[in-house]
Amino acid sequence: MKSTLTLIAIFVAFNLFGQDLIEFRGVDRSGYYPETGLLKQWPETGPELLLKIEGVGKGFSAPIVANSTIYVTGIKEDSIDILSAFNFKAELLWDIPYGRSWTRSYIDSRSTPTYSDGNIYVSSGTGQLACVDAQTGKLIWKVDAVQKYAGEIHRHGDAEAPLVVGDLVAYLVGGEENTMVAFNKYTGEEVWKSKSLGGAKSYASPSLIVYNNRKIILAQTTDNLIGINAENGEILWSYNLIQYHVKSQGVGGNTNPPLYHNGEIFVTSGYDHPGLMFSLSDDGNEIELKWKNETLDNHHGGVVLVDGNIYGANWQHNAKGKWVSVNWESGRTNWETEFVNKGSIITADNMLYLYEEKRGNVALAEPSANELKIVSSFTIEEGAGPHWAHPAIYNGKLFIRHGNVLMIYNISE
Structure with missing residues (x-):
C-alpha cells in the first residue's frame, strides 16, 4: 500500500521523545492529554501541517503512537480490517489484516488500537480480537471472541478499543451467555468470564x-452500565440504561466511554437519552444515581471534564447537534450553543479541541462556564466521509484522521 509524505516543515522539527499515546482518548479514555506548552491561538489558516499520510485505509478510528511509530486501522481491501504502522517520515513499515470488517452499515474500520509491552491489541468490526507484535507486524494470537462466546453485536458493528489491565486484555462480548471475557495478553488464553446480564455489545x-x-472495569452493553472486578470478572453492580431509551431511534445505542472523577461516573449516549451522573458507594459495590441532565446527550464524540465542568456536543438528530457545558457537581446546564454542528472533543493544556463532524471544522476554545469561547479554527480539506475519528495529541502534535488520510499538525509553542 502506498503512503505519501507532505513535508511542510523540516523533519528535524519533530521531537520524538514525548509521552506515548497508547490508547483511545488519552489518559483513562477521558479525552485528556497530559501535554503542556501548546499554542493558545492558531494562525488564521490553522496550525502548521507537518505530515500528511495517505493510504491509511477507510476508517473512523483514531491513531495511537508508541516508540516513535504511528498505528492506525483502516479498510484497504473489501471486508477486511487492516492494522498499519507508519514512521514519522510517513513511510509504511508494515500492515496486517486482523479480522472481518463490519459490512452492514458505515463499513469503515472502527477500533482504535491499544499498545502494551511491545504489542498492539485491536478488534475487528465483527468482534475478532487480535494481538500483533508492534515492531514486526506479526500476528501473535487472535480469537473470534464474539462467535466463541456466543456474543451479540449491536446494529452498527463493533467499535471497541480493547482494554489492557495489567497482564489481561478485557473485552466485551455481550449476549445471553457472557458480558465480558478477559484474556492473557501474551498468549490469548481465557482468564475469566463475567456472567451475562442480557443485552448486546x-x-x-x-x-x-x-x-x-x-x-x-466500567462497561456498557445495550442495556446496562456495569462495574466489573478487574481481578476475577465478578459483576459488582449494574444500572439499567435502556429504561431511558424511550424513542424508537437509538435504543441500545450506548456510545461513549464513561467519564470518571473522584468516585463519580458520568455517562451519555445521544438520541435524547439523558446524561446520567452516578456516585459509587464507599466499598465500590453499589452505585446511586446523583442527577440527570436532559441537555447533554452526546452522540459519539465523547465529553471532557475541565475545572469542574463537562464539555461536549449534544444530539438533535443524527446529522445535527449543539455544543454544551454542564456543571459536574450539580448537573446544571451552563450553556448550549451552536458551532456549525456536533462532533468530537478532547482537552490538553487547559484548552478544548473541537472537531465538527459534518464539514471538518477544527476549533481551539478556552474552557468557560459562561460561553463557548472559540479562539481559533480551520477546516480539514483532505479525506472523505463523515469526520467521526476523534482527534488525538502526542508530543505537541495534533492528529486528525479523515477517512483514508491522517494529518499531523504542530500545535507546540
Whole structure:
C-alpha cells in the first residue's frame, strides 16, 4: 500500500521523545492529554501541517503512537480490517489484516488500537480480537471472541478499543451467555468470564478506574452500565440504561466511554437519552444515581471534564447537534450553543479541541462556564466521509484522521 509524505516543515522539527499515546482518548479514555506548552491561538489558516499520510485505509478510528511509530486501522481491501504502522517520515513499515470488517452499515474500520509491552491489541468490526507484535507486524494470537462466546453485536458493528489491565486484555462480548471475557495478553488464553446480564455489545469502549485501591472495569452493553472486578470478572453492580431509551431511534445505542472523577461516573449516549451522573458507594459495590441532565446527550464524540465542568456536543438528530457545558457537581446546564454542528472533543493544556463532524471544522476554545469561547479554527480539506475519528495529541502534535488520510499538525509553542 502506498503512503505519501507532505513535508511542510523540516523533519528535524519533530521531537520524538514525548509521552506515548497508547490508547483511545488519552489518559483513562477521558479525552485528556497530559501535554503542556501548546499554542493558545492558531494562525488564521490553522496550525502548521507537518505530515500528511495517505493510504491509511477507510476508517473512523483514531491513531495511537508508541516508540516513535504511528498505528492506525483502516479498510484497504473489501471486508477486511487492516492494522498499519507508519514512521514519522510517513513511510509504511508494515500492515496486517486482523479480522472481518463490519459490512452492514458505515463499513469503515472502527477500533482504535491499544499498545502494551511491545504489542498492539485491536478488534475487528465483527468482534475478532487480535494481538500483533508492534515492531514486526506479526500476528501473535487472535480469537473470534464474539462467535466463541456466543456474543451479540449491536446494529452498527463493533467499535471497541480493547482494554489492557495489567497482564489481561478485557473485552466485551455481550449476549445471553457472557458480558465480558478477559484474556492473557501474551498468549490469548481465557482468564475469566463475567456472567451475562442480557443485552448486546454496544458501541462504547470499556474503561478502567481505581477506586479505594480496587480496579473496576466500567462497561456498557445495550442495556446496562456495569462495574466489573478487574481481578476475577465478578459483576459488582449494574444500572439499567435502556429504561431511558424511550424513542424508537437509538435504543441500545450506548456510545461513549464513561467519564470518571473522584468516585463519580458520568455517562451519555445521544438520541435524547439523558446524561446520567452516578456516585459509587464507599466499598465500590453499589452505585446511586446523583442527577440527570436532559441537555447533554452526546452522540459519539465523547465529553471532557475541565475545572469542574463537562464539555461536549449534544444530539438533535443524527446529522445535527449543539455544543454544551454542564456543571459536574450539580448537573446544571451552563450553556448550549451552536458551532456549525456536533462532533468530537478532547482537552490538553487547559484548552478544548473541537472537531465538527459534518464539514471538518477544527476549533481551539478556552474552557468557560459562561460561553463557548472559540479562539481559533480551520477546516480539514483532505479525506472523505463523515469526520467521526476523534482527534488525538502526542508530543505537541495534533492528529486528525479523515477517512483514508491522517494529518499531523504542530500545535507546540
